[in-house]
Amino acid sequence: MNLLDKALAPLFPGMVAERLRARNVIMAFEAATVTRTHKAKKQPRSADASLQRTLKSLREQCRKLDEDHDIVTGLFDRLEERVVGGPGIAVEPIPLGYDGSVHVEFAAAIKALWGEWSLKPEASGELTRPQMERLVCRTWLRDGEALAQKLMGKVPGYEHLHGVPFALELLEPDYLPVEYTDYSTGIVQGIERNAWRRVRAYHLLKNHPGDLTGNFSQNTKRVPVEQMIHIAHRKRIGQNRGQPLLHAVLIRLADIKDYEESERVAARISAALAMYIKKGMPEDFVPPANGEVRAERTFPIAPGIVIDTLLPGEDVGMIESNRPNPFLEGFRNVQLKAVAAGSRSTYSSVARSYDGTYSAQRQELVEGQLGYDLLQHEFIDYWCRPVYRDWLRMAIMSGQLVVPTGVDPRTVYGAFYQGPVMPWINPVHEATAWKLLVEAGFADEAEVVRSRQRNPSELKASRTAEVAANRKDGLVFSSDYYHQIYGKNQPNDDEKQRAADAATGVDKPDQ
Structure with a gap:
């Protein structure tokens, strides 16, 4: 209260209270005030507390939609294509010598061994590396997280499929129980952390809680963090577990599915032609004679048919069909635009509609690629880089790779990771632009090659x-x-220079 309010408070307390209330209303944010039209829902809980009771439901809803809803299946298919792609995330080793140049021989040896391991990188030996990466990516985005246990060196009961003793056991997030919390030992939602929130271990279930054996036991095993990979889609600081990508659009997707199903049923009912006979006034009704049995009447439908068997006062009517609903497509498209906005995707990709102008399609492709690139870099940071570095470490330790003496040890693990890139809408324009950039020195040949995923x-x-x-x-x-x-294999240096000058349009005077 200010001085005036303090002076008036003993004499006029009601007026002072009204003044204070009015002052608070003026100074407050309008959005923070709960009104009839603005409910102002709030989220005061921490990230872990918010997901504690909802994570399993969100994850299971996303899985069910991926099974039954064609739009969701297509959305995740497109995310797989744009984040990982058919050949997977390409890894290009770039170990350097002490002079700063790439050690070509050692890089080629790494690449050859990496390609061999990529044929069967996971424990069961059923998936190639691109297949494994697409499956992990889909699980990560759909369920919010994915897990893998590293099988390094000698593992009891397991035989490695390659000379490099390194493999990955893929695990769904169900193996990490969200209900398992023990604050006394630093375990929150199955993840054990120290006082600085650094992960120390994961407590995994020995069996999938939803497998066919019906095993309801909650026996867990402690796996050190060095043996685990946990890729999670996090949205808040300090969030322990990942949340599904579609968490904000689940209700909208379910509504679209139910609405389309209702429209399909209505269209099928309307497609069944139905007619009726209007009887007319009661006095027009002629009762049947004694013993007369009147059969149900039907009218054959044919072009130009004349129905002359109606009784007095009767009329033939038809149940009108108002399906398909002409507003269905517009409503559905608006809803799909909102779904695309909440899932780091694009409307054209979700709806499979490519009827816009060239400028509009390119603008959408450029903006959508930013979202794909972000997810791609997260996938590389969470998954690809740890996998490659651990594999390379085991390859060197097992003797499958020998680091040459001319390689700088600090650059042994250096690599370039390349995922799918933005496709070309107009190849002629794109190729011309790259050609100009290379000739001007603003890009190099390797960058052009990588832009085409080579x-x-x-x-x-x-x-x-x-x-x-x-x-x-x-x-x-x-x-x-x-x-x-x-017209010969090897020109001399002068000929090379003249040819280069001619190719770039440089006209040098004779010396």
């Missing part, structure tokens, strides 16, 4: 072999510029 070193080796084979067979193409100009 490995630069592999492409270079393939091109070298291809050019050599073409020259041997007497074939000359525009890509072999030197051979076009000089």
Whole structure:
């Protein structure tokens, strides 16, 4: 209270209270006030407390929609394609020598061994690395998290499928019980942390709680954090477990599914042609004679038919059909736009509608790619980089790879991770733009190759072999510029310079 309020309070307490109330209303945020039209729902609980009772329900709803709802299935299919892609996340090793250049031989050895391990990277040996990554990505986005136990070195009862003793046992998040909490030992929702919230171990169920055996036991085992990979979709600071990507649009998706189902049923009912006979006034009704049995009447439908068997006062009517609903598509599209906005996707990808203009499609593709890139980088940070580094460490420790003396030890684990990139809408324009950037020095050849999801070193080796084979067979193409100009395999330095100047349009005077 100010001085005036304090002076008036003993004499006029009601007026002072009204003044204070009015002052608080003026100073408060309008959005913080609960009104008839604004309920102002609040979330005061921590991230862990918020998910404690809702995580299992959200996860199970998303799984059911992925099983039964075509829109949700297509949404996750597209996220798999844009985050991981068909060939998976490509890993390009870039170990450096002490002079700062890439050690090509060691990088090639790593790449060859990594490709062999990628054929059967997980414990069962049923999935390739791209298949494993797509499955983990789908589980991560749909369920909110995914787990994997690292099988390194000698593991009792397990035989490794490769010379590198490293494999991954994939686990659904159900193996990490959200109900298991023991604050005395630092365990919250199955994850054990120290006083600084650093993860120390995971407490996993020995069996899936929903498997066919009907095992309801909650026996757990403690797995150190060094042997686990936990990829989680988190939305709040300090959040222990991940939440499904569709958590904010679940109700809308369920409503769309129910509404479309109702419209389909209504359309089927309307498609069944039904007619009725209007009897007319009571005095027009002629009762049957004694013993007369009147059979039910039917009218054959045919073009130009004339119905002349009606009784006095009767009329033929038809039940009108107002289906399909002409407003269904517009309503559905608006709802799908909201679904796309809440799931880091794009409307065209969710609805499979590509009828916009070129500019609109490109703008949507560019903005949508930002969301895909974010999820892709999270997947690389959570999953791909730890997997590659642990595999490489085990490959070196087991003797499958020997680090050459010329490699800088600090760069052994260096690698470039490449996922799906934004597709080209107009290949001619895109290729021209890249050509100008390379010629101006604002991009390099490797960047162009990676933009098309290719490995630069592999492409270079393939091109070298291809050019050599073409020259041997007497074939000359525009890509072999030197051979076009000089008609021989190796031009000298002066010829190379003149050819380069001619290719870039530089006209140098004679020296």
